[in-house]
Every structure is written in structure tokens, then in C-alpha cells.
Amino acid sequence: MSTATFNSICLTRGFLWKDEPKNSKLIKGNERAKLCIRGSATLSTKSLQIEDGKLQKPEKQARIGLLGASGYTGAEIVRLLANHPYFDITLMTADRKAGQSMGSVFPHLITQDLPIMVSIKDADFSNVDAVFCCLPHGTTQEIIKGLPKSLKIVDLSADFRLRDISEYQEWYGQPHIAPELQKEAVYGLTEISREVIKNARLVANPGCYPTSIQLPLVPLIKANLIEYRNIIIDAKSGVSGAGRGAKEANLYSEIAEGIYSYGVTRHRHAPEIEQGLSDAAHSKVTVSFTPHLMPMIRGMQSTIYAEMAPGVTIEDLYEQLKISYKDEEFVKLLEKGVVPRTHNVRGSNYCLMNVFPDRIPGRAIIISVIDNLVKGASGQALQNLNIMLGFPENTGLLSQPLFP
Template identity: 75%
Template sequence: MGSTALGGAAPARAGLAPKNGVLGSTFKPCGVVKLKTTPKVGRSSVCVRASIASSPQKQYSPKTPAVQSGEEVRIAVLGASGYTGAEIVRLLANHPQFRITVMTADRKAGEQFGSVFPHLITQDLPNLVAIKDADFSDVDAVFCCLPHGTTQEIIKGLPKQLKIVDLSADFRLRDINEYAEWYGHAHRAPELQEEAVYGLTEVLRDEIRNARLVANPGCYPTSIQLPLVPLIKAKLIKLSNIIIDAKSGVTGAGRGAKEANLYTEIAEGIHAYGIKGHRHVPEVEQGLSEAAESKVTISFTPNLICMKRGMQSTMFVEMAPGVTVSDLYQHLKSTYEGEEFVKLLNGSNVPHTRHVVGSNYCFMNVFEDRIPGRAIIISVIDNLVKGASGQAVQNLNLMMGLPENMGLQYQPLFP
């Protein structure tokens, strides 16, 4: 769904003026970074700026594996026959240093990937195998795109030297008792849960950089936490009465055949679900509570809408005494001004899902509510990219000591 690949070096820019309704990024030089195997030829590397949450001095920890420009990182994609697995493959098609060597899909074992996803038939990929037959001796890192509840035991059995980004919810909740409450079974790898790092990239770069196992955030939590975490940390909004109305394309429900996702069930309408207890609620509350250093609860209603991909979260918040909408805007501007993938729109420009399709961007803006003292924040992402596979690639880039925008410079596909 992306446009032409942009795997080459981005020109260094500083202090860009807002353009086309979006605040520009400021790029800073990054260090050269080292691993093994055969270099790919004919592709140049990219460079990206320092973290908003980390000082430039902390940008490359000694614990970070050194991967030199041009050297391969060998990748396994587990659960490659689902939407997030396919999106990993699409993104890595233009990654200059990640090469897929193992792909698993138990029900499609023995098939060529191009027969499962014909839009990726041009890619030179290994055949799909059952996970029990996968050989990890030729693998440096793993994207785990398996369903919730199946991942814990599988990751527990993987070689300990592998870097892993898990796209399921199996390691997102730090409290294993809370996990059991929301997911209906006891956590099967509590020792790994203690090791896992939550992968909200723009907020937790240092932790991600030094991690072996990263729990990739959910799509709704990504779109909600990116605007709210900075505002809560700065004490600009009250912790009570946070109301969130969120809408997702149907790919957010996965590729499995479900009656509720049939065309006649979702066409020409909007479908609210999980009203009293969506599983992303504890994940959002965990992140917001950590930002606030006290318990935060939210009112959250997710909706399925009849489009393939895209997500919009509309957040209704009460501002702290003396705080204005302009204060919220200015704080988000200063927080994300140097970021490549999080963009605060100018003025009254409204974020739309169609403007982020196929890309790793999150667009957001802040608006004054007609109720005094309240504000409305709108955030949009592509649920399969920034809400899943794109953020996963961004995280593994960090874990391997590579520029985090590598392989992710697809521009949104519009119209």
C-alpha cells in the first residue's frame, strides 16, 4: 500500500518551516553502527535524529549490537500468512540490511509466499514452513506475528541470542495477573515478561535500544498514547474524565474468517464493539498511569468501520486549571518537532486516515471543545504500519543499532 521505496539517505535538514500543514522534522547525524554476514550491494544507508526522550549522548548504548552499514541482519517472520506478517514482508522489501531467511505459517506450510499474498510475488523469499520445522541457525532476529496466547511458549523455546519483536499482546501487560484477567488464561512465560520492554518507540527509545525482547504496542494504544503521554507527563490535562472514541479499519480484526467481519455485516455502517472491556484498555491505562505516576482510568469505545486500513482516535480531555488549548498544542509541538514519524498538523487542519495509508506516520492535532476547559485531540495512523508492522521494524532497527527510519520512508498512498 506504500509508494515507491525510499531506502536511500535522507538529506540532512535543520529547522524546517511547517510545510503543507505539517511541522517539519529536524535531522541530526547518527553514528555508524556492527553484526555479520554478507553485505547487500547497491543500497545506501539512512540517518535519523536523536530521540525526543533520550539525549544524544545516550543515543547508542554500549549494549547495542553494532551493525555496520551494508551488513545483513537475517530475519525470521513467524506467522507470515496474516496481515501483520505480510506487512512486515512489504516493508522489508526496501530495507537495505534486513533479509528474510525463515517464514512460518503452519496452515500454509510448503507454499510459496507469493501464492498466499500475490501482491508480493516479486520478492525473493523462502517457502513457508511449519514453526516446528523452522531452522533458526541462519537467523539474527525475529518478528513474531502469531495470535495472542500462542506466542509465550514459542518465544520461550527460541534461541536466547535472538532479538525478538512480538506483535501480539502476550508481553504488553507487565502485571501477569492483569494479563490473566483480560486474556482468560495464566501467563505461560512470566520470566520473559520480566525481561520484555514495551515498544512505544518515541517514548521508550533507550529501553528498546537495549532490549532483547520487545512487546510491540497495539494499534489503538499507539494512536492514543502518542498524544496523551506527553500531556499527562507535563500535567497539562486532568487524569479524570478522559473519553476516547476510536475507529479502525477491518484489518485490525485480523485475517481469520469471522462472521462479524463478513462484508454484509460491516458494509455501509459502523460497528461498536468491546464497549465494556476491550483488551487494549489495560494497555492504554498502564502507559498513561506510568506517565502520571498514579492510576489513570479511561472511558474507551472502539468501532469497526468499513475500510481496509486506518485508525482514528478522538480523545476528549479536561485541561488543568489555567491551561489553554494553545498550551497543549505548543507542548506537543516541542515534544515531537524533531520526530520523523509523529507529525503535529498546523492550525485547524484535521488529521484524516487517508493521509497516512501505507506509511509509518502518526498525524495529530488539538482543538478547542465548545465546553469550556475541555479539548479534543485527534490522532490518525495506519493500523497495520505505525499500529503494528512499521513500529515493529522501527523497534528492531533500534535494537540492532541501526537508524530507526531505515526501510520505513514510504510516503502515504493518496489518493
């Protein structure tokens, strides 16, 4: 499919020039009115067409299965795909909600034309090209083992993130039952692993904390600008990161007006973070990582304290991040001195970051923020599947952050 970048898109029925009087007559025959849509989306010439007032999707589409549709990440994928011209959801599973519509489970999605959710055992994959797997940790391996080999898969659970299956057993408390699939899986931190993602069949979508931490640290480690020792990570997440299941600790009265640390010294994202940083360093990297739950729905901030290599300055760190992400659409280094805020990424696929000098000489403070449900989960998953299927990487992901 050929693609081209447009700064404007011509819509063919009843639209007016921006400055044309509202009482202008409707344009007839072969004449066209034009509506200018600004943006950086790379679209095919068939990607947006208006006929009889309805948005028509292009002829060439990928048929998408969504496994575990009734959770937050599943709902977020549906929301994002509403703006995706190439992906069409043809299968949705949710064992506890089987037989129900997505609109009845998530009323904010009631306008979407979606298939009724079915149990995973009743799922028919004959009309599916690719799958988003949003099932709980520990259940995904067996499900994916049984899927047709022709399917492209992005798994949002932790089941294929750790290459060492013994490490998986240590941190998740159960043996890995699909070691052959684990060998095939590609870790999908998009901006770092884009080239291997292109040819992957199974992508392990990164966790939210590891995404917010690795994006700023990997380029600095690769450039030998920071020491591998004494990396301290203080990370904070909105409550949606804990999933939609009913849990006493996540009740409003337990969460509101306070914060608390959890998974202290034993959070399951620690080995995933260390795996990525060790790959960048070609040496074992161990970090001190403590996550905190915040009384907010969405958002994640990682504040990272690192020791700079001898002779390295804050300016060197800033310039390296600037070079590393200058051509990236979704990772943005802020102007010097500007502190990233979770408010400024809410509902979007962006990661904002910056670096500051610590009061302790030779140390740096690095801050990055993401929406834990988008860049930390469903948005990055969509970014990865776009790459796997050969579609423009930013398709369906250009929604700007919600503010206030």
C-alpha cells in the same frame, strides 16, 4: 558500521542527469552519471549499490525470521522489508500455509525472493539473528520461551504488553506461562521508550489503539496539562485490525455501509492504554474507551476528550505537543485548525495529530490518525528492530502515504 546522510546517491550504470537529454550516450569507464534521490533517510555508504541493473544489498545484513507470515501483519512486514537494505528474510513460518510460497498466499508479494514457509515445529533458527513474531495472542509465550536466547525479538501479539501477569489473565482469559520473559520484555512505544528499546532483547510491540492514543496523551500527562480523570476515547479502526481469519462478523455484507461498536467496556486494549498513561502520570489513570469498526480496510482514528488542568489553554497543549515531537520523523503535529484524516497516513508509518478547543469550557478534543497495520503494528515493529540492532531508525519506513 559508519553512516552518513546523503541528499543524493550516485548510481553507476547508465543513469542520466535529471536535465540531460534522453539521447545522451551511456557513460563509460570511471565516469558517473548521477540520479538525485531526495529524502531524509540515513544510509550507510554501502546501503544502495547498482550492479548490472540490480539493487545490491550491503555486505553487513541482519538475518530475519518471520513467525506467522501468512497474516496481515506478516505480509506488511514483508512489504516494508522489500525496501530495507540491511534486513534479509531467511526464515518464514505459517503452520496452515506450510510448504507454500509467500507469493502464492499474497500475490502482491510475488516479486519478492523469499524462503518457503514452514511449520513452526520445523523452523531452523541457526541462520537467524532476529525475529518478528506475528502469532495470535495466547500462543506466543510458549513459542518465544523455546527460541534461542541469542535472538532479538519483536512480538506483535499482546502476550508481553501487560506487566502484571494477573491482569493479563483477567483480560485474556488464560494464565501467563512465561512470567520470567514478561519481566524482561520492554514495551515498545518507540517515540516514548526509545532509550530502553536500544538494549532490549524482547520488545512487546504496542497495540494499534494504544499507539494512536498514547502518542498524543503521554506528553500532555507528563507535563501536567490535562486532568487524569474523565478522559474519554472514541476510537475507530479499519477491518484489517481484526486479522485475516474468517469471521462471520467481518464478512462484507456485515461490515459494508455501517459501523458498530465492539468490546464496549471490555476491550483488551483498555488495560494497555491505562498502563501507559499511569506510567506517565505516576498515578492510576482510568479511561472511558470505546472502539468502533469502520467499513474501510486500513486506518485508525482516535478522538480523545480531556479536561485541561486549571489555567491551561489549548495553546499550551498545542505547544507541548509541538515541542515533544518537533524532532520526530513519524509523529507530526498538524498546523492549527487542520483536522487529521486517515486517508493521509494510509500505507505509511506516520501518526498525524492535532488539538482543538471543545465547546465545553476547559475541555480539549485531541485527534490522532495512524495506519493500523503500519504505525499500529508492522511499521512500529520494524522501527523498534532497527533500534535494537543499531540501524538507522527510519530504514525501510520512508514510503509516503498512498493517496487517493
